Amino acid sequence: MAQKPSIPKGTRDFNPEQVAKRQYIFNTIQQVFETFGFQPIETPSFENSETLMGKYGDEGDRLIFKILNSGDFLNKVDDALYAEKDAAKLTSNISEKALRYDLTVPFARYVVQHQNEIEFPFKRYQMQPVWRADRPQKGRFREFYQCDADVVGSNSLWQEVEFVQLYDAVFTGLKLEGVTIKINNRKILSGIAEVIGAKDKLIDFTVALDKLDKIGEEKVKEEMLSKGIPEEGIVKMQPLFSLSGTFEAQIAVLGDILSTSKEGKKGIEELEFINSAIVELGLKTATLQLDVTLARGLNYYTGAIFEVAAPKTVQMGSIGGGGRYDDLTGIFGLKDVSGVGISFGLDRIYLVLEELQLFPVTVNKNVEVLFINFGNTEALGCLQAIKKLRAVGVNAELYPDAAKMKKQMNYANKRTIPFVVLVGEEEIQSEMFTLKNMTSGEQTKVTFQELLKTVKQ
């Protein structure tokens, strides 16, 4: 074959079956979002660069897809700047727009921009693709969908409680049982950083702590030391490294460590509030688990932090995440609007459901009846029947050409169409339909009413 066309790395095409399966996940999530009182919005695929840049840290900035300006953009660049060959500086001069990196920041922009039309607290959901210039891996793409639900304009911890319930409802709805909703609180992390004398190194500290179950205690300590966290501080947080047991037991240990930190204690209070409410309300299939090592890179979180892990039998990064951000809209000039939200990673959920074979067999919305084409006279009669079938919601189609019977049957077979109807000269005269069941091979002569009845089942 000549030069095969291709798509950029980290992107994918979806065939009809895959789309049906993705649609199934979307529908489940959307339905739960709506029963929890969220309303949909959509925002553009690309935003002004200044809306996105600097909101996700240096690493995030690197991963944002920048859109080149139109026209003769190089002409407008200062010669000296061009000669410098500093990509970061040059970028801002030749790119004014960028593809959205997540749905939270565009949402914050939306809230600020439409603050006078919005009734607070505002509960919105959004299911759209986002783009990251990352190196692809399993479950990591450069174009993928996020499904976000956020509430802004309420400090109430009941929102956090609701989101835990929402996670549980969605994964239960998807028959994905045994997911773990990990929870932590940024205030606890800041509290610890304060207690160990590394208040100014919060990010370094959390990033290192986050790796505990991956690289082990010793390596984490090494990394912390190398980032300049004082040794006596690391000694102080020693109990953290072996933290386990029930929610209550872990809270007790944290209480000890954080006894001198006002912020830390506040974090513990919040966690206790959420946990006791969840214990009271109960979860259907998910488990809520305190995980002090849970950090999440995004630096705008200020309170609760969530992350959802797939059942342990599947190797997959987190399939959802979120948290409380007290001042996200502040970066766009709207102060004192607290928000909290969660996100579902559609593409990863897809991979998990596929691996565990949890998609229902019925997701494929297939044609239910194929009418064999014997020629123009017969075809017209068929289309009259098809019209009536479609009117009552039966997916039906006529084979477009009067091709060989074998070919037409084969088509029905390949597309796994369950019923085939044959209307030839003979059937037209007797006003009957020959109905063939493709799974059993059984063939009967029926009236239209009987045909409708069989096919509708």
Next chain:
RNA sequence: GUGGUUGUAGCUCAGUUGGUUAGAGCGCCUGAUUGUGGUUCAGGAGGUCGUCGGUUCGAGACCGAUCUUCCACCCCA
């Protein structure tokens, strides 16, 4: 962004130390079967070996670059 890995027919993969015309299974098309798919039998199509360049009398195989795949970092859904 760093390090590694992968690419041969539509799919899954063989292909010896570099040596005639690059193979298999499955799939696809045609016929046996002009009103009957799945099974069977017979036949057939389909590849500039990811791309570009180099070494060699000769490259699918060796070397380089590039793209792609997957993986580990980084980071993250």
